[in-house]
Amino acid sequence: MNNPFSLKNKTILVTGASSGIGKSIAVESSKMGASLIITGRNEERLEETYRQLEGENHLKIVADMTKYEDIETIVQEIPQIDGFSNNAGITQVVLVKHIKQSILENILSTNTVAPILLTQLLIKNGKIRKNGSIVFTSSLSGNYCVHYGEGMYAASKGAISGFAKGAALDLSKSNIRVNSVCPGIINTNLFETNSVLTKEELEEKQKYFPLKRFGQPEDVAYAVIYFLSDASSWVTGADLKIDGGYTLL
Numbered sequence: 001m002n003n004p005f006s007l008k009n010k011t012i013l014v015t016g017a018s019s020g021i022g023k024s025i026a027v028e029s030s031k032m033g034a035s036l037i038i039t040g041r042n043e044e045r046l047e048e049t050y051r052q053l054e055g056e057n058h059l060k061i062v063a064d065m066t067k068y069e070d071i072e073t074i075v076q077e078i079p080q081i082d083g084f085s086n087n088a089g090i091t092q093v094v095l096v097k098h099i100k101q102s103i104l105e106n107i108l109s110t111n112t113v114a115p116i117l118l119t120q121l122l123i124k125n126g127k128i129r130k131n132g133s134i135v136f137t138s139s140l141s142g143n144y145c146v147h148y149g150e151g152m153y154a155a156s157k158g159a160i161s162g163f164a165k166g167a168a169l170d171l172s173k174s175n176i177r178v179n180s181v182c183p184g185i186i187n188t189n190l191f192e193t194n195s196v197l198t199k200e201e202l203e204e205k206q207k208y209f210p211l212k213r214f215g216q217p218e219d220v221a222y223a224v225i226y227f228l229s230d231a232s233s234w235v236t237g238a239d240l241k242i243d244g245g246y247t248l249l
C-alpha cells in the first residue's frame with residue numbers, strides 16, 4: 001500500500017539524537033523505514049539511541065556542534081541524505097540583568113550558528129539530494145511567546161526560524177524544502193533541568209494547556225516525520241506550532 005508518510009529508502013541526519021526530541025525523531029523515523037545518521041555529544045546516550053533504531057544501515061557520529069571541525073567531520077563522513085533534522089539545542093534561564101557574554105555565545109553558537117553552518121556545508125558539498133527536506137527544531141519562544149529569563153534562548157530560536165524561511169526560498173531552486181517546528185513545553189531533559197517551577201507548580205501549569213498536558217517528544221517527532229516525508233512535498237517555509245493549544249489563550 002502506498003504510504004506518503006513513509007520514510008522508506010530515505011537517509012535522514014538527526015542532530016541532538018542522544019536525548020529527548022532528537023532521540024524520538026530518530027527512533028520514530030527508523031520505524032517509518034528511514035536509515036538514520038545520528039549525532040550528539042554524549043557517546044553513551046547516543047549509543048542507547050542507536051540500539052533503539054529499527055532496521056539496518058544506521059550510522060552514529062559523536063560531534064560537538066559548537067566546534068567547526070566537528071561540523072566538518074559530520075559532512076565528510078556522511079553519504080548523501082534525503083532529510084535533515086536540525087535539532088540539537090540548549091537553553092539557560094537567565095534574567096536580562098544577569099546575561100553574560102559567555103552564556104549568550106554558547107546558546108547562539110549551539111542553537112543558531114551551528115545549524116546554519118552545518119546546513120551551508122551540506123548544501124555546498126552536495127550532500128542533500130534534490131527533493132530533500134530540512135527541518136529545524138525552533139521553539140514557541142522567540143516566535144510566539146516567551147517566559148521569564150528566556151531572552152537569549154528566544155533570540156536564538158527567532159533567528160533560526162528566520163533563517164529557515166530564507167533557506168526555504170534559496171533552496172527552492174533545487175526543490176529542497178525547509179520547514180520548522182515550534183514546540184511548546186515538551187517533557188525532556190532540557191525542560192526539566194531548566195524549569196524553575198516545583199513539582200506541584202508543574203502539575204498546576206499543565207491545567208492551563210487547552211489539551212491539559214505537556215507535550216511528549218513523540219508529539220514533535222511525528223510532525224518532523226511529516227515534513228521529512230513526501231506527504232509534505234508542496235510545503236516549504238512553514239513553521240508549525242506544536243503546543244497543545246497553549247498560544248490560543
Ligand SMILES: NC(=O)c1ccc[n+]([C@@H]2O[C@H](COP(=O)([O-])OP(=O)(O)OC[C@H]3O[C@@H](n4cnc5c(N)ncnc54)[C@H](OP(=O)(O)O)[C@@H]3O)[C@@H](O)[C@H]2O)c1
Pocket residue numbers: 015016017018019020021022039040041042043045063064065066087088089090091110137138139140182183184185186187188189190191
Ligand atoms: N523541551 C522543550 O520544551 C522544547 C521546547 C521547544 C523547543 N525545544 C528544542 O528542541 C530541541 C531538542 O531539545 P530537547 O528538549 O530534546 O532537549 P535535550 O533532551 O536536552 O536534548 C538536547 C540534545 O541536543 C544535543 N546538544 C546540545 N548541545 C550540543 C552541542 N554543543 N553539540 C552537539 N549536540 C548538542 C544534546 O546532546 P548531548 O546530550 O549528547 O550533549 C541532546 O542530544 C532543542 O533545539 C530545543 O531548543 C525543546
